[in-house]
Amino acid sequence: AQKITxxxxxxxxxxxxxxxxxxxxxxxxxxxxxxxxxxPSSGEMIFLIYQGxxxxxxxxxxxxxxxxxxxxxxxNLVISASQLGDSAMYFCAMSPNTGGFKTIFGAGTRxxxxx
Amino acid sequence: NAGVTQTPxxxxxxxxxxxxxxxxxxxxxxxxxxxRQDPGMGLKLIYYSVGAGITDKGEVxxxxxxxxxxxxxxxxxxxxxxxxQTSVYFCASSSNSIRNTIYFGEGSWLTxx
Numbered sequence: 680a681q682k683i684t685x686x687x688x689x690x691x692x693x694x695x696x697x698x699x700x701x702x703x704x705x706x707x708x709x710x711x712x713x714x715x716x717x718x719p720s721s722g723e724m725i726f727l728i729y730q731g732x733x734x735x736x737x738x739x740x741x742x743x744x745x746x747x748x749x750x751x752x753x754x755n756l757v758i759s760a761s762q763l764g765d766s767a768m769y770f771c772a773m774s775p776n777t778g779g780f781k782t783i784f785g786a787g788t789r790x791x792x793x794x
Numbered sequence: 795n796a797g798v799t800q801t802p803x804x805x806x807x808x809x810x811x812x813x814x815x816x817x818x819x820x821x822x823x824x825x826x827x828x829x830r831q832d833p834g835m836g837l838k839l840i841y842y843s844v845g846a847g848i849t850d851k852g853e854v855x856x857x858x859x860x861x862x863x864x865x866x867x868x869x870x871x872x873x874x875x876x877x878x879q880t881s882v883y884f885c886a887s888s889s890n891s892i893r894n895t896i897y898f899g900e901g902s903w904l905t906x907x
Contacts, residue, residue: 712893724837724884724898731893770836774894780825780842780850782896787836 681706683773685785692761693793699746700756700788702771708732710776713754715745718768718787727769730754758790766792796820800885800899807875807906815870815902817885825888826868827852827896828860830881837884843868844890875906 682705692698704713715727730738730745738745746755754773758765768789774782800817807813819826824845829837839852843862857879859871868887872879885899 712895714895716898722882722903723900724886726895726897729893729895772896774896776894780827780839780844780852782894784837 681708681773681775681781681783683771683783683785685771685788687788688786689789689791691791691793692758692765694763695760697757697759698761698790700758700769700771700790702754702756702785704752704754704771704773706752706773706775708775712774712776713745713747714772714774714782715743715754715756716770716772716784717765718770719764720767724770728756761792763792763794766790798885798887798897798899800883800902802902803900804903805905807872807904809875809877809906811875812871812873813875813904815872815883815885815904817868817870817899818866819868819885819887819897820866821887821889821897822865823887823897824865824890825894826862827884827886827888828858828868828870829884829886830854831884831901832881840870840883872904877906880904880906 713730717725744757771785798819827842828840841860843849883902888894888896
């Protein structure tokens with residue numbers, strides 16, 4: 680069975696510092712995608728970054744990068760130069776390439792950025 | 795820039811009432827979804843659709859119904875509302891490409907009293 684684990688219920692980071700949010704997954708699929716979403720206090724779900732299982736390079740999107748370690752089945756999100764606006768809930772998700780309806784989400788990590 | 799649009803944003807229902815959450819997407823996505831998010835929790839899939847006329851149950855379908863008459867629209871019907879259905883509901887869509895990123899609506903806050 681597929682599973683996503685986010686072991687950090689809450690994290691604190693000082694403004695302008697980098698922070699890593701952990702995500703591990705379990706799947707028997709060979710081809711899959713990994714995603715991170717941000718949910719600010721206003722409630723919407725914002726797509727941040729995508730990593731394909733066959734991508735050789737780690738994905739980057741601005742201040743977001745995904746540290747993908749396939750053998751360890753981990754897909755950690757790294758936020759560089761944290762900003763106050765980064766305070767939010769962050770969800771890791773995984774989807775086999777056979778269909779988005781099989782996407783599963785982790786329980787989330789709440790990030791607090793301190794001034 | 796509309797993406798996924800869902801209405802209403804907030805609603806209070808009395809126990810036993812019924813209502814429909816509307817959802818529309820303008821990205822020509824084949825796949826559409828309804829999720830619920832209980833306070834402090836992750837997302838649970840209620841129903842999904844892989845195309846017009848095709849729907850299927852997700853993880854928590856009881857108490858809900860859906861229809862998909864067009865590619866764009868995917869309404870969620872709550873029948874006989876119960877307090878356990880108090881939640882935030884998200885409509886979402888994705889293409890059927892390999893990179894099937896799911897895009898979400900802004901959410902609908904529903905309280906059943």
